[in-house]
Amino acid sequence: MPLSLLIFVLALLPLPLMVWQSSQGPDPGKALVLLSGLWAIRLLIITLALTPIKRWLGFIAVLRYRRMMGLYVWFYASLHLVTVLTYLLGWSWAVFLEEFSERPYMALGITAWLLLLPLGLTSNRWMMKKLGRRWKRLHRLVYVIAILACGHFIWLIRSDYAEALVYALLMLVLLLSRLPARTRSLLISE
Amino acid sequence: MLIKNKADFSSADITPESIYLRRREFIGASLIGSAALMTGTNARADAELARLNFKKTTRDTSGGFSTDEALTPYDDVKRYNNFYEFGMDKGDPEKYAGGLTTMPWSVAMEGEIAKPGNYPLEDILSWVDLEERIYRLRCVEAWSMVIPWVGFSLAALIKKVQPTSKANYVQFVTLERPAEMPGQRSRFSTIDWPYVEGLRMDEAMHPLTLLAVGVYGRVLPNQNGAPLRLVVPWKYGFKSIKSIVKIRFLEKQPPTTWQQLAPSEYGFYANVNPQVDHPRWSQKSERRLPTTLFSPNRIPTQRFNGYAEQVAGLYKGMDLSRYY
Numbered sequence: 001m002p003l004s005l006l007i008f009v010l011a012l013l014p015l016p017l018m019v020w021q022s023s024q025g026p027d028p029g030k031a032l033v034l035l036s037g038l039w040a041i042r043l044l045i046i047t048l049a050l051t052p053i054k055r056w057l058g059f060i061a062v063l064r065y066r067r068m069m070g071l072y073v074w075f076y077a078s079l080h081l082v083t084v085l086t087y088l089l090g091w092s093w094a095v096f097l098e099e100f101s102e103r104p105y106m107a108l109g110i111t112a113w114l115l116l117l118p119l120g121l122t123s124n125r126w127m128m129k130k131l132g133r134r135w136k137r138l139h140r141l142v143y144v145i146a147i148l149a150c151g152h153f154i155w156l157i158r159s160d161y162a163e164a165l166v167y168a169l170l171m172l173v174l175l176l177s178r179l180p181a182r183t184r185s186l187l188i189s190e
Numbered sequence: 191m192l193i194k195n196k197a198d199f200s201s202a203d204i205t206p207e208s209i210y211l212r213r214r215e216f217i218g219a220s221l222i223g224s225a226a227l228m229t230g231t232n233a234r235a236d237a238e239l240a241r242l243n244f245k246k247t248t249r250d251t252s253g254g255f256s257t258d259e260a261l262t263p264y265d266d267v268k269r270y271n272n273f274y275e276f277g278m279d280k281g282d283p284e285k286y287a288g289g290l291t292t293m294p295w296s297v298a299m300e301g302e303i304a305k306p307g308n309y310p311l312e313d314i315l316s317w318v319d320l321e322e323r324i325y326r327l328r329c330v331e332a333w334s335m336v337i338p339w340v341g342f343s344l345a346a347l348i349k350k351v352q353p354t355s356k357a358n359y360v361q362f363v364t365l366e367r368p369a370e371m372p373g374q375r376s377r378f379s380t381i382d383w384p385y386v387e388g389l390r391m392d393e394a395m396h397p398l399t400l401l402a403v404g405v406y407g408r409v410l411p412n413q414n415g416a417p418l419r420l421v422v423p424w425k426y427g428f429k430s431i432k433s434i435v436k437i438r439f440l441e442k443q444p445p446t447t448w449q450q451l452a453p454s455e456y457g458f459y460a461n462v463n464p465q466v467d468h469p470r471w472s473q474k475s476e477r478r479l480p481t482t483l484f485s486p487n488r489i490p491t492q493r494f495n496g497y498a499e500q501v502a503g504l505y506k507g508m509d510l511s512r513y514y
């Protein structure tokens with residue numbers, strides 16, 4: 001199908017873009033770490049936006065691309081992890097264990113990535129059938145992942161919160177939109 | 191770029207004949223350079239910056255005034271900066287600092303000194319001789335560069351204004367001019383402008399402590415802190431405050447910008463120390479720029495950024511994990 005191919009290519013474009021952007025500075029490894037993390041969060045926001053878009057705009061076709069977007073989140077998050085291990089930690093286990101235990105944002109990020117694993121591995125028709133109703137429950141983990149990812153991002157800021165706040169706010173809106181209507185009206189009227 | 195030479199002069203000091211024959215052009219250019227600095231420059235990103243007249247380094251590494259390590263290319267020094275007055279991205283300062291007016295420029299000297307006043311930069315420059323120094327610069331974010339600065343010892347300026355016996359600390363203040371510094375207009379920045387830094391008097395008087403007016407033989411590009419910046423090579427880069435408009439001599443330790451913002455992460459001393467991590471990342475190693483995706487160029491970080499022999503004595507008996 002040409003449309004799904006188009007979306008597949010569009011979601012892949014950030015990869016060559018970030019390699020090119022990072023090559024523009026003297027510290028491309030660090031730049032790639034930042035850009036891959038940023039794109040993982042952006043793709044996560046797009047993925048989370050598909051369900052509300054369906055509900056608000058009645059645009060049912062979008063759901064067909066939710067799995068692909070979710071897998072792209074996994075892809076960019078994995079790229080982020082690999083670049084952190086390569087360029088910041090130098091693949092040293094001692095450094096990794098120290099960073100993981102001493103830096104809370106690191107623990108948040110790794111946990112988010114580990115939670116993505118079962119979601120990625122079960123993102124196929126066979127596992128959906130096999131897990132039945134449990135599949136949906138399992139995939140609600142994405143909300144936990146979204147919160148962890150925001151925490152991970154905000155924790156790393158040195159002084160300017162603007163960009164991270166925009167992403168966190170979008171995430172918040174998308175999470176709130178999933179609360180049952182009655183809970184939502186209670187929250188808003190208060 | 192390994193030049194180890196114990197002779198009085200190295201081959202680098204010998205002027206190649208082709209350049210010797212063109213010497214008049216260089217003399218002319220260097221005069222224009224010092225004239226440009228004296229009257230200030232409004233550097234444009236596209237224009238070549240004026241050359242300075244200064245004593246070139248002999249690359250004698252004893253004393254810490256030079257190093258035989260490979261220099262970070264001029265282009266990288268110009269395009270990779272933390273200068274939050276112009277934005278948060280490393281490329282923002284190069285993009286937005288072009289509009290900064292550095293002429294006229296004066297430095298207010300205040301506090302515990304016999305000769306306070308507002309000194310025009312050209313007066314200050316007439317008191318000193320410019321020299322080249324090649325220093326390692328270690329950023330608190332765990333990257334580093336090797337940079338050939340042109341400047342003069344801060345001590346020379348301090349002696350001129352005659353500090354009193356009460357002058358225990360020196361505070362530095364960066365220009366605050368939101369109209370030309372877009373980062374100072376950001377509503378999401380948590381920095382309380384203007385940027386301030388400080389040194390203990392003995393640190394300020396140390397021969398390695400430099401006030402720089404140039405880099406790579408030319409006038410400082412605006413994004414590198416034109417027209418006058420501090421360079422303290424054994425401390426994290428944020429101590430080396432840029433575009434200085436005020437120097438205050440104080441009895442008590444002054445507040446500094448990063449320490450006020452996150453006291454658990456940035457101390458007043460901020461000496462480069464691989465044994466004391468930043469709470470959010472390790473300081474044990476650094477990426478020596480430029481790096482590539484295929485060679486991350488990680489090297490171990492040295493105590494006092496490799497200047498321990500020269501400066502460790504300043505901190506004798508101090509618990510450096512407490513006074514970080």
